[in-house]
Amino acid sequence: MKVVGLTGGIGSGKTTVLSMFLDLGVPVYIADIEAKKLTNTSKVIRKKIIALLGKNSYLKTEINKKYVADMIFNDDELLKKVNKIIHSKVAHHFKKWVDKQNGVYCIKETAILFESASYKLCDYTILITSPKEERLKRVKNRDQLTRKEIENRMNHQWSDIEKSQLADVVIENVHLKNTQKKVEEVHLFLLKRFD
Numbered sequence: 001m002k003v004v005g006l007t008g009g010i011g012s013g014k015t016t017v018l019s020m021f022l023d024l025g026v027p028v029y030i031a032d033i034e035a036k037k038l039t040n041t042s043k044v045i046r047k048k049i050i051a052l053l054g055k056n057s058y059l060k061t062e063i064n065k066k067y068v069a070d071m072i073f074n075d076d077e078l079l080k081k082v083n084k085i086i087h088s089k090v091a092h093h094f095k096k097w098v099d100k101q102n103g104v105y106c107i108k109e110t111a112i113l114f115e116s117a118s119y120k121l122c123d124y125t126i127l128i129t130s131p132k133e134e135r136l137k138r139v140k141n142r143d144q145l146t147r148k149e150i151e152n153r154m155n156h157q158w159s160d161i162e163k164s165q166l167a168d169v170v171i172e173n174v175h176l177k178n179t180q181k182k183v184e185e186v187h188l189f190l191l192k193r194f195d
Contacts, residue, residue, distance in 0.1 A: 001098055002105040002194045003121065007113035008128030009157050010150065011135030011142075013173035017128050018109055020183040027101040031110035035090050039063045048085045053078070073152055087116060104194045114163050124190060127167035129160045130174060 008014045040062050049057045072079040113119045139150045173179045
């Protein structure tokens with residue numbers, strides 16, 4: 001099965017686009033969701049994160065999101081180390097998931113597809129973009145974060161310009177009707193390409 005990597009900055013509308021691919025019958029793996037599950041269930045991840053960030057990293061059985069986010073989004077080295085701990089486990093989990101899927105291709109959605117160089121393991125890549133103010137509005141409504149907190153997270157991701165240089169296709173997610181049309185076009189293209 002071919003693997004299509006899908007990414008986009010925070011608030012770009014990756015979830016919306018993924019639901020459109022799901023409606024077309026494409027298997028979808030959301031790395032962020034799986035990473036959260038594994039972070040809470042894997043003893044290996046827990047042990048390594050506590051060793052790196054301290055015992056306050058976990059509240060009983062779950063990751064202490066605020067504590068960890070405050071630490072890693074203010075320290076690029078810590079962010080890289082935490083990503084390395086989690087993403088090796090996610091990569092292994094993804095491989096097992098792919099083996100159980102049917103179809104011509106599947107989508108692996110990950111926020112740091114290009115930053116982590118995991119795009120090199122994909123057969124095709126899709127970048128979802130949206131204007132900055134639109135993204136800020138979406139994230140503020142969804143996560144109840146301040147503008148400063150959102151911009152801090154945005155600043156730890158590559159810009160759309162940097163990502164677009166590596167992406168095979170860019171889908172601008174502003175008007176849902178246009179986004180849907182583009183998703184359908186990309187889907188038909190991929191079916192032909194991988195058949």
